[in-house]
Every structure is written in structure tokens, then in C-alpha cells.
Amino acid sequence: MLKIFAFPILLLLCLTGFAQNKYEYAVDLLNIRNDQVEVALKTPAMSQETAVFSFPKAIPGSYARKDFGRFIDDLKAFDKNGKILKVTKQGPNQYLIKNALKLARITYRVNDTFDQKHADFIFQPGGSNIEAGINVVMNNHAFYGYFEHESKLPFEITVTKPTVFYAATNLNVEHPSPETDIIKAPNYVYLADNPVIYARPDTTSFYAGKTKINVFVYSATGKVKSAQVASYLKPLAAALDKFFNGLPVKSYQFLYYFDDPEKALTEKNEGGYGALEHNYSSLYYLPEMAIEKRLVSMVNDVSSHEFLHILTPLNLHSDEIENFNFSAPQMSQHLWLYEGVTEYFSHLVQLQTGVKTQKAFFDEMRTKINTSEEYGDFSMTEMSKRVMEDSFQKKYNSVYDRGALIAFMLDLLIREKTNGEKDLKQVITTLAQKYGPNKPFEDDKLFGEFIAASHPDVKLFIDSYIIGAQPLPYQEFFAKVGYEYASKKNVPVYYPGRMGIKFDDKNNAFVFVQVEKNALDIKEDDVLKSINNEVVTADNIDRLHEKYFSKNTTDPKITVTVIRGGSEMILKGAIYTAELEVKNYLEPLKDMNTQQVQMLDSIKGKK
Structure with missing residues (x-):
């Protein structure tokens, strides 16, 4: 951002800037077509004959080139009489506008980044999603441009939206009508630092010490609810409050987008699940999960990291x-x-x-x-x-x-x-x-x-x-x-054979899959009921699988109870023995x- 101005330019700003010394954006979320949003900008008063209108090359927190200008189409500039001004695109992110002293208005269309395959796919928490009537993930750096010499001016964004849409954000939002929001930010850095998700409201709030925690959830199939996620976060937020002897912010926004893993492009190696931190909020793109314990673990690990960026x-x-x-x-x-x-x-x-x-x-x-x-x-x-x-x-x-x-x-x-x-x-x-x-x-x-x-x-x-x-x-x-550490160490292990275990959503049960020859005569699609008389649940499946199947160093014999063809069967006996070379062995000393x-x-x- 350029900071050097000659004195005559400063004087000109003082004389003309008061007429329009802010960015006034208008965004239409009611008339979305082809996953594109129409954006119009009433520009601040220009002080130079030429102006450079930019979209970010990179953003804080991502540490990689993004080139958000790639997702902008049909950018046009107009004077106050509606006459088109000459615009020349300079690279992927910048537009040079001639006769900028006459500039009054800019229009363009924004493409989303979530659901289109393209080179240099943008990690979803830093991108945008546009689904008419369903949700709009508005990372502001992906929607709004700025003038290189005017990035510190305030922004005012008028959003026309479906009445059922709620703006989840840390930004100041006014609601003059059910179909209109006005979002305000003091400058571009603050605007880019505060994402917005528009969708049907699902919010839960609670306090950790003196800090108000706000949780918003969009779930593609409705499986995950904000109250549920808030219940996971409460112990974590309390732990962080204790860890810091009081959190250093008055409020914080957790913005979660849970996608259907059956449809998400992440499953096709496009982008990835995760989160992007901001100063007073964080935006998450995560998969819906049927097993709640895994959901809790994922939410806690990712959220703890992002929250700690405070x-x-x-x-x-x-x-x-x-x-x-x-x-x-x-x-x-x-x-x-x-x-x-x-x-x-x-x-x-x-x-x-x-x-x-x-x-x-x-x-x-x-x-x-x-x-x-x-x-x-x-x-x-x-x-x-x-x-x-x-x-x-x-x-x-x-x-x-x-x-x-x-x-x-x-x-x-x-x-x-x-x-x-x-x-x-x-x-x-x-x-x-x-x-x-x-x-x-x-x-x-x-x-x-x-x-x-x-x-x-x-x-x-x-x-x-x-x-x-x-x-x-x-x-x-x-x-x-x-703890003993060794780059490599041979350890004796016991295992029943090659097989996998998956959760059957429809029958709410764990079943064996991809079963090969094994010591216990487990069959494909056997329903796993218990291991060594401990009933298998979503809460203990990972621990039991690790203890008896994947990292068993203590039990040469095990008993597995399964249901096969509607009948309960007990499978027990000695399992295979092998010596495994463990890479980066790390275990506590006795x-x-x-x-x-x-x-x-x-x-x-x-x-």
C-alpha cells in the first residue's frame, strides 16, 4: 500500500475528498446467476489522473500467492454521467483506470472459488462460495477491490439478500430492512480480516470468562448444529481462558462451514479441510462426520489452533x-x-x-x-x-x-x-x-x-x-x-490379519470390510459388537482398534463378538505374531x- 503523497495532492484531497471519502459498495445476493454475484462500487473521490484498482495477490494467514483477481469478470468503470472510462488490466489482480478524476462508479461480477476445478485451487477457508438461496461464503478479499492509494478509507457495503439469510461476522452490520444489510469497516485491512457467511441462521453464544464466544454453523445436510459445536468448544474455551488467565479479546466469532464429504471437491484433491485465522474470528471448512467423537476431536484441534492466534x-x-x-x-x-x-x-x-x-x-x-x-x-x-x-x-x-x-x-x-x-x-x-x-x-x-x-x-x-x-x-x-525416542526400533506386535472397519450410517453399526485371510475367521460385512468383552461404541472404536488391531503389543489372544446373518458369533484365539520396525519410535520409559x-x-x- 502506497503511503507517499505530495503536498498538492493532500491539498486536493482536503478540497474534494469530503464529497465521497469512502467506498460505497452494493452487492446483490438476490439475483445470483451461474454462481456469480453482481457488485457495484460508488468510488471515493480520486486525486490522480490515473488510478490502480486492485484485488489481493495474497492475504494474511495463508502465506501463498492467491491472485483473487482471477475470479473477477467484466469489470467496467464509469463517470458520473454513465460514460465508460478506459480500463486496462495489468496482470491478474490490477486494473489501470484512465481519466480517474472523472471516475464515479465501478461494476464487476465475482465468481466463487469453492466448486470449480481450476489451476491453483484456493484453500476453501480463504475462498468464496456462492449458492443462490443456500449460502454465500464472503471472504471479503475475494469480493471487494481497493485503490492502491486509498486502501485506508472506510468501507460501507449494502447487501441485498434473501430475507432468510443471516450475516455471521465480527463486522458491524446494520439491518434497515429484512432484505438489506449494511456492513461497515474502517479500512481494507479490517474488512479483509473479517469474513462473512450468509445463510439461514444457526447460532449459539456463551461466555468464557469475560469473553463472549459466538458460534455459527452452516451444515450442508443439516447433520451438525451450532449448539452441538458450542458444547464441544465450551471446555476448550474455558481451558484457554485459564491458560491465559483471561482471554485478550472481548468477543470472538467461530464461523463453521460443514460440507457433505460425499460431494465436496476436497475428496477429489481440490483444496482441503481446515481453517483460516483472523484477529477476532476464524472461518472453518470441515467435513460432516457421522461419528461424533471424531467430530469433537477434529473441531477441538482445529479450533484451538485458530483461537490461539489471538x-x-x-x-x-x-x-x-x-x-x-x-x-x-x-x-x-x-x-x-x-x-x-x-x-x-x-x-x-x-x-x-x-x-x-x-x-x-x-x-x-x-x-x-x-x-x-x-x-x-x-x-x-x-x-x-x-x-x-x-x-x-x-x-x-x-x-x-x-x-x-x-x-x-x-x-x-x-x-x-x-x-x-x-x-x-x-x-x-x-x-x-x-x-x-x-x-x-x-x-x-x-x-x-x-x-x-x-x-x-x-x-x-x-x-x-x-x-x-x-x-x-x-x-x-x-x-x-x-520418553524414549529412536529413529527406528523393532517391536513385537500381534494382529488378526488384513481388514478394515467402517461405520455403517444406515444401520448405526461398525462392520468389517476388505477382509482378507485372518486368524479369527472374520468375514466381510460382519458387524463388530465387542472386543475382549468391551462393547464397541463410537466413543471407543478408535482406542479399541489401536489397542487390539493396529498397535497391539500386549495381547497375543483376543475375543471378538460379531453379528453375522442376524446371529451373534464369538470368535477367539491366538492371532498372528510379527516383529514390526517402528519409524520414529516414541514411548514413555518404564x-x-x-x-x-x-x-x-x-x-x-x-x-
């Missing part, structure tokens, strides 16, 4: 984020902080408050080790700074794995070096209190401040594993909490020393 980058961020340039973004080198630390905290807070078990927490750490190996060893700061380049963009997802593991190790190191007086949360909180939402830090100076707030010995770790590209020392750090127990208890939040 710490960073909301309250701790660099100038590159504070003054984000949508047309030519300059990236911060600290994705390890914004995403890696946030991802680690999202699991840590669940561990410390009992939402997640110790086993589940360390299983997650092991999964992150496995996933991070796909990217190799590299400098996190270099990747972050150059993430817009294709070669580094391929490594971006490592921030959720290598980045989280780095945060875990930093946490242990700080606790160890300060004899438990400090931890990573305290260091990040201290820095967040120093800066806050309106004061960015200098990108090159953060490490110095981080070291000063933690311990001098942290510098070597940062130089080696965040700035440097050395392999992470898993064995050394997991030993600090009493005998931990005092220091290991103390460090493990510290991580778990025990005094």
Missing part, C-alpha cells in the same frame, strides 16, 4: 503483518512463531486442562516428527521470508510440524535453564504485553528480545534450529520428559528419574 499474531506481530501489502506482500521471517508456537500451544492447553490425554499429546508429537521428515531440514526463517516463492511454498506446511516441535523443545529448554521459573507461554505473553495489537515489532530484532525475555542459552538453539538447518535433537529433548518426572509434570501443568 495471542500471536494478533498481540505479537511484525510490521510486515501490521501493514500488510495485499498487492506486493513482504513476508515476516517468524512463521515459526505465528504458526509453530500456536500449533504447539493448541495441543499443550488441551493436555494441561485434561481435554487431551498424555498419550494423545505425545502421539501427536510423533505424528509431527513423521510428517516433518517429508520436508527435510531447512532454515525456518529463510523459508518464512521467502514463502511466496514456489520452492519454499512447498515447505510451508512444515510450520505446523517442525515449527510445533521447535516450540516444544524451546518450552523444555526455557523451563530447564530457568529452573522452572519461566516457560514458553510466559515469554510469549511478556512480549505480547509489550507490543499488543497496535504496536508491531521489528522483524530483525525479535530474536534478541526473545532471548532477553527467556535465557541466554536459548540463542544457540535459535541459531542451530530456527535460523540454522540442523536436524532437530529429538532423542535429547524427549529424554527430558522421560522407570523415569526424578528430573524427568518433574519436567513431564511441568509440561502437563502440574505444580
